[in-house]
Amino acid sequence: MTTSIHPTLDVNNVLAAIDNIYDLLQAEAEDSERLRRPTPAVQQALKESGVFQLLLPVEYGGAEAGPLEIIEVISRLSRADGSLAWLARVLTSETGYAAASLPEETARELFGGEDKALVAGLASMDFSGTARRVDGGYIVDGEWQYVPGLSMATHVDLGVTVEETGERIICVVPRSSLRVTDNWKMLGLLSSGTLDYSAWELFVPDNYTFLPGPENLRRGADILRLSPSALATLNQGAWSQGVGERILDELKQLTQENRGHSERDVTSAEFYAEFARHYSHVRGTGALLREIWGEVNDNLERGTKPDVELQTMMRLAAALSTRTVLEISHLAHRFAGASVMRNGVLQRFFRDGHAGTQHRGTAHLVTQQCGEILSGTLPEGTYWGFYDLVVPEPE
Structure with a gap:
C-alpha cells in the first residue's frame, strides 16, 4: 500500500479558490478568447485552485472527489467561465484516470511531486491510433481531434490499438513529443484550448501505458470505477447547470438596469413569465x-454498479440540463436585444452554451433512447454502451 505524499485536497478549499479568482477570470476572459486558451495568469490561478487535483489519488495529494462534489466544483467554475470549465473537466478527468491507472513508479513520478503533470486527451473514446510492439514498449502512430485543455497539458494520453493483437491500450506521452495543430476557431468555448494532435513513429515505454477500463484501475477515486462515458455525462450535466445559471444571472442584471422602461422586451410581462x-x-x-x-x-459506497435504469437517469439528467441551457440561450436571444449581439459576457455565454450543447453524450438521440428504456419497450438484456444503447438481437 502506498502512503500519502501530500495532504489530501479539501474540495471546500477548491470551491473557495474558484470564488476568490472569479474577478480575475472575468478580467482575463476577453484575452483568453483572443488567445484561444487561458492567459498565463488564468492558467496559474486554475492550477493553484486545486481543481485539476479533484480526481487525483489521495496519496498524490488529490481529493478523490465524489460525484456530488464534482457537480459543485464544475458548475461553480462554469458559472464563472464556460470555456475554462470545459477545459477543466477534461484535464481533471484524464489526469485522474492516468494517475489511477499507470504503474505506481510512473504515477509517482508524474503526480507525486509539487509540479504535477496535467493530462489531456480523449483516449477512453478514441482508439484510432495504432501501436506496433517493440522491445520495451510500442511504436505509436495516429491522429486525434478536438481535445480540450491541450494548450495547458504537460502530457497527453493516446488511445491506440495494437496491430499484432487488436488489444486496446492507452499511452501517456509528453505533449512536446506530439505534433499539435492549432486550429480551434469555433463559435464558442474559444478559451478551452481544444486542439488536434498527431504522433508518428513515437516510442512509448511499457511503463507509460495502461489498459483501459475500471477493472484495470490500480488506485484512486471511486467514481473512476464507472465507465468514462458516465463521468463525461456527470461533467456535462454539471457544466450545463453553471452556464444556465450564469445566463439567467446576466438577464436578471439586464432587467434591473432597464427597470422603468416598460417598452423594452427585457422588462415586458412576457419576458417575466x-x-x-x-x-x-x-x-x-x-x-x-x-x-x-x-x-x-450510494452505489459506489456499497461497491455495487448502478443498474440500467439508474444509468439511464444519469444520462437523462445531463440531457435535460443541457437542453435547458439551449432554451435559456434562446430566451436571451429573444429578449436581450443588442446586449446578446455585442461582445461581452452575455454574448460569450450565449456562444459557449450553443457550442457545449453539441456534446454527443446528451444529444436528442440519447433522450429518445432514455425514453425507450424507461417505457419498458426494449428487450431484457439491453444495456448502455459508451453513449448509445446496445439492444440484443432477437433469438
Whole structure:
C-alpha cells in the first residue's frame, strides 16, 4: 500500500479558490478568447485552485472527489467561465484516470511531486491510433481531434490499438513529443484550448501505458470505477447547470438596469413569465442531477454498479440540463436585444452554451433512447454502451 505524499485536497478549499479568482477570470476572459486558451495568469490561478487535483489519488495529494462534489466544483467554475470549465473537466478527468491507472513508479513520478503533470486527451473514446510492439514498449502512430485543455497539458494520453493483437491500450506521452495543430476557431468555448494532435513513429515505454477500463484501475477515486462515458455525462450535466445559471444571472442584471422602461422586451410581462419558467427549469434540472448522482454515490459506497435504469437517469439528467441551457440561450436571444449581439459576457455565454450543447453524450438521440428504456419497450438484456444503447438481437 502506498502512503500519502501530500495532504489530501479539501474540495471546500477548491470551491473557495474558484470564488476568490472569479474577478480575475472575468478580467482575463476577453484575452483568453483572443488567445484561444487561458492567459498565463488564468492558467496559474486554475492550477493553484486545486481543481485539476479533484480526481487525483489521495496519496498524490488529490481529493478523490465524489460525484456530488464534482457537480459543485464544475458548475461553480462554469458559472464563472464556460470555456475554462470545459477545459477543466477534461484535464481533471484524464489526469485522474492516468494517475489511477499507470504503474505506481510512473504515477509517482508524474503526480507525486509539487509540479504535477496535467493530462489531456480523449483516449477512453478514441482508439484510432495504432501501436506496433517493440522491445520495451510500442511504436505509436495516429491522429486525434478536438481535445480540450491541450494548450495547458504537460502530457497527453493516446488511445491506440495494437496491430499484432487488436488489444486496446492507452499511452501517456509528453505533449512536446506530439505534433499539435492549432486550429480551434469555433463559435464558442474559444478559451478551452481544444486542439488536434498527431504522433508518428513515437516510442512509448511499457511503463507509460495502461489498459483501459475500471477493472484495470490500480488506485484512486471511486467514481473512476464507472465507465468514462458516465463521468463525461456527470461533467456535462454539471457544466450545463453553471452556464444556465450564469445566463439567467446576466438577464436578471439586464432587467434591473432597464427597470422603468416598460417598452423594452427585457422588462415586458412576457419576458417575466418566460424568465420564471426557465428559472424553475434550472432549479429542477439541478435538483434531479443531484438526486440521481446521490443515488450513484450510494452505489459506489456499497461497491455495487448502478443498474440500467439508474444509468439511464444519469444520462437523462445531463440531457435535460443541457437542453435547458439551449432554451435559456434562446430566451436571451429573444429578449436581450443588442446586449446578446455585442461582445461581452452575455454574448460569450450565449456562444459557449450553443457550442457545449453539441456534446454527443446528451444529444436528442440519447433522450429518445432514455425514453425507450424507461417505457419498458426494449428487450431484457439491453444495456448502455459508451453513449448509445446496445439492444440484443432477437433469438
